[in-house]
Amino acid sequence: MGFINEHASRPKVTKGIKINFITVTTILDIQNLSKTYHSGDRELTVLEGVSFSLQAGDTCSIVGPSGSGKTTLLGLCAGLDRSSTGSVTLNGIRLDNLSEDKRAQVRNQYVGFIFQNFQLIPTLTALENVMVPLELRGERNVQKQAMELLGKVGLAERHDHYPTQLSGGEQQRVSLARAFSNKPSILFADEPTGNLDEETGEKVEGLLFDLNREAGTTLVVVTHDLELAEKTQRIIRIKGGHVISDTPSHSNVAG
C-alpha cells in the first residue's frame, strides 16, 4: 500500500495547467518481456525478450501471423495478464508487481480497449455500455458525456438499443465510444476490424484514427491487416514470440 500513500502526498496537478514536458514522456515501456505457459510437464514459451517503448501520442501496430504471440503481447501491455519475466511500465506504473485489482484500477484510469468481437455487455444499452468506464470511476451525471461520444460515432439516436439489436459495425462504433469515454492515455485495439466486412471495417478504421487524433491518445493496434498497420506510425513485427523488426511505417516515413 506504500505507493498509495506516496500517491496521496504527490502534488495534484489541476486541469488546465499547461505542462510542458509532455512531448518526451514514455507512456509504455516494455523491457525484456517473456511469457511461458506451463501445461503439465511441458513449457511453452510464447513470447521471449520483447522490448520496446512508446511515447505519448504515438500510434503503433503489432503484426504477425497467427500464433506469433501478438495477442499475448497485447494482454501483457494492457495489464490483462502477468509476464513470466521482464517488466511492463504503463504511464510510469510498473504493472508486474500489482495485484489484479490494482491493475484494474490502472486500466480504468489510463487504458482504453477495442476488441475484435466488440465485447459489449449484452444486458446494457449502447449508452449504458459507453457510460460504464465513467461510472466505474465514480463519476456522476455522465450521460451527457456518453451521448456526445455516441454522437461522434454517429449512433446518438440508437442509444437505447441493446447490442444484439445493432449490426457488427454499429457495435464496434459503440465500443469505440466506450474506449474513448474515460479519456485513456493509451488505447489497445485487438483486430478492430477483424470481424467486419471491408467497407464497414474502413469506416470503423476512419473513426478510430479520427477520434484518436482528436484525443491525442497513444494507440496500439494488433492486426494482421497490413493495410491497417500502415496507417500507424510504427510497425512491430513479431514471429514465434520474438520481435523480428521494429520500423517506422511507410506512411510515417512518407509523412
Added chain:
Amino acid sequence: MIEYKEPGPINNLPEKPKLNVPWLLRMAWRDTRRSRGKLVLFLSSIVLGIAALVAINSFRDSLQVAIDEQARSLIGADLVIGMNKEPDSLATALVDSVRGLGSRSDENRLLSMVYFVKSNATRLVQVRAMEGGFPYFGKIETVPEAASRSFRTGRRALVDYNLMLQYEAKTGDSVRVGNQTFVIEGALRRIPGQTAMTAAVAPVVYIPRQYLPETGLMQRGSRVSYYYYYDLADTVEPDTLGKKLEPRLEEYGMFYDTVQTRKESMGRSYDELARFLALVGFVALLLGCVGVASAVHVYMRDKLKTIGVLRCLGMSGKQAFLVYLFQVAGMGLIGGLIGAMIGSVVQLVLPELFKAFLPVNVEAYFSVSAALQGVLLGVFVSVLFALLPLLSIRQVSPLITLRANVEHLTNQKDPLRWAVYALILLFILLFSRWQLGTWWQAGYFTGGVVVAFLVLAGLAKLLSWAVRRFFPSNWGYVWRQGLANLYRPNNQTLLLMVSIGLGTALIGTLYMVQRTLLSEVSIAGSEHQPNLVLFDIQNVQREEIGTLTRNEGLPILYYDPIVTVRLEKINELTLTAVREDTTLEISPRVFTREYRITYRNHLTEAEKTMEGSWGENPNANSDLVPVSLEDRYAERMKVKIGDTLVFNVQGAPIATQVSHLRQVDWNRVQSNFLVVFPEGVLEQAPQFHVLMTRSDDEQQAARFQRKVVEQYPNISTIGLDLILQTLDEVVSQISFVIQFMALFSIFTGLLVLVGSVNVSKFQRVQESVLLRTLGANRKQIFAITALEYLLLGALAAFIGCLIAFGASWALAVFSFEVVFVPVVWPLFIIFVLVAALTLAVGLLNSRGILNRPPLEVLRREA
C-alpha cells in the same frame, strides 16, 4: 483544444475508486435484464421450501395464541386433581382440605356400555358422572344450550352429538347406563379440552353423579377415575398450591393440572408435531438450496464474458462480486417474499387439516414474525448457497475478452471456499437444532446430509474414472459418444449426480420414514384376530359369560384374568430412594402407576422368551414368586433376572423374583401385559376378566353385545372393528398432513431436477449443434443425449434410493426406535420416476437442437 494527460512519476497509481454501492446496485439490476427467465428458475426452487416453513411456523404461532387465549377454558377450573382408583381416607382428606380454598366439583369417569332404547343398540362410551358447578371457565357446549346445566337436576343425560346421530337418538329419548335409564337432555357438542379425535374414540355421556351408585357400574375392580375440579379464591395461586401439594399427591397416586401445566404440556405435544413438519419443510428448503447453487452456477458461467469485460474496463474483483451478490440477494428477497405469501395463505388451511387433533379453535392469523423469518431465510440461504459459484467471480481473468477459450479462472485454491463450506454446515446444524430441539438429532441430520453429499460426489468421480478407465472402445459411435460425455471436459456428472441423488435421497427418506411411522400405528388386522372384547367380567360371572359366548356360536380366543397391582420395591429401592437419587435413572412413575397384570403358565403367540424360562412353576417352594417381565419394561426399571420386586396386590405385599423376560408384539390385537404372574398365586385376589372373541358379521356382534348388556350391565363390550375404523381415520388424517407437507419437498425436487438438467443444457447445446453441423443425424444426436441423461439419471436415482434406505433405517432404529419397515416397491417407483424425469427433461431441453437448423440455434444461443 486537446488536453494531454499528465504523465505522472513512477508508481503514480490512480486513486482507488470508491466501492460506489448505489451504482453497483444499478448495475445488478441492469444486468438481470436479459436473464430474468433463468432467475425465475433460481427463485422457484426456494419459494416452496420457504412457503412450507412459513406456513408451519405461522400455524405454530396461531396455535400458541389460541392455546394462550383458551387455556383457562381447556381445563374449565383453576385446579384439577385426579386419580385412577378409589381414594382412600388420606387422599379424601387431602382433597377435602383444598375445598376450603374455593368451590369444588366432583366427577367420576368410567368406560361402560350404554343402551339406546329406541334403536335397540349398544355402544361403549365414557360415562362421566358430574356433581357441582363445573366448568367454572368456558362451557360444555350443548344443544339445546341450557341442557349443560339442566341435566344435573334429574335422571337426565347429555350424549355425544355424533353418537346421537349415529343411533338416531333425539332429545327426550331414553338411554340406559348400567341398570338405570336416563332421559337425553341434550346433545354434547364440545367439552373443555376434548378434541374431535378423542371424542370419536371414546364418546362421552354425562349423567348426574348422584345416580351413579344406582347404575351398578361401581363394582370392585371396575376402572373408575376420580376427578376434583376447584374454582379457587382469587387469593390462591393455583400453581403454587399445586407445587405444594405435589409430593403428597404423588404419594397417593394422584395427579394435578392447572391452566399453566396444561398449557405447557399441550404446547409441548403440538410443538413436536409442528417441529416434525417444519423439518419436512426444511428438507424442501435444502433441496431448494441445491437448486440455488446449481442455478447460480449456470448463471455465472453465462456471465463470465460480461464479468471479463467489466474487469477489463477496470472493475475490481470485489465490485464484480458485489454486483452478482446483490442480484442473488435480491432474488432471494423476492423468493422469500413470494414464499412467505404462499406460506401465509397455506397456513389458512392448516387449522382445518389439524382440526381433529386440536382441543382449541385455532384462528389462523397472519404471523408477522413467521413471514419475516421466511423472507430473511430466503435472502440468507440464497446468498449462502450461491456463495460458492459467486466466489469464483473474484477470480475471473480479464484475459477472457481476448481469448474466448482461455482458462478463464485463475487456478488458485480459494481458502474462502472452505469458509463457505463451514458456514453451510453450521447453518444446517443450527437450523436443524432449532427445528428438532436437540443437538444430537441436529448432528445426525447434518451428518446424514454431509455423508449423502460425499457419497454422491465420490461416486460421480468414481464413475467418470471408471468409464474412462474401462472405456469400451469397440462399441458403436453413439454409445461411445454418450459414455464419453460422462468424463469429457465440462461434464455434468458431478453436478447432476449430487443434485439429483440428494433430491432422491431426501424424498425417499421422507417417504420411508412416513411409512414406517404409519405402520407403527396401524394394527395388523388379520382373519383370525379378535374383533370383540368383553371386559369388567367379575369372578362370579366368568363361567356364565363363557357359556353365553359359546351358545352364541362365538369362539373364546383369549380369556384373561386381570389384577390391579402397584410396585413397592425394586430390590431394596423404594419410591423415595428413586426420587432422591436421580442418578439411578429410574422414573418414579414405575412406582406410582398401577399395573394390570395377569397370571398364566404359558406364553401367547405374541410373546417370545428373551431370557430365563416360563412354564411349569420351578420355584414353587421358594418364598419368592417368579414373575415374567416384558423386556423393554425391565430395561426401563434396570432390572435383571434374579432381582426381586415387591408388588402391592390390593393391600397385600407379595415378594417376587424376576425369572423370565419376554418380548411382546404390541401390535397384535390381544391383551398384552408388562408383568405376568404364575398360576396359583393371585386366584383369590380381587380381579376381573377380559374375554376376546371374533364375530363373523356385524349383526351377530350386535346381537351378542345386546344380550350381554341386558343380562350383565356391568360388563362392557367393545367392537374392535369400530376402534380400528376410527383409528384408521385418525391415521389417514395424520398421514394426509404429512403427505401435504411432503408435497412441498417433492415439487421442489422436481423444480431442482429441471434446474439441474438445464445446467447441462448449457453444456451440451453447442456440442450437439457442432455434431449436427458435422453431419450427425437427428436420431444419433437424440440417442447420444438420451444415453447420457439416462445413465446419469438412473445412477443418481439409484444411489439416492440406497441412501434413502440407509437413512430411513437409521432414523427408524435410532431416532424413532421403531421396527424398520423396508418398502421396496415405492422406492423402486421413485427410482423409475426420477430416472425417467431426468431423461425427459434432458430431452425436452435439447429438442430445440433436434428440430432446428444448426445455424439458427448457434445464433440464438450465442
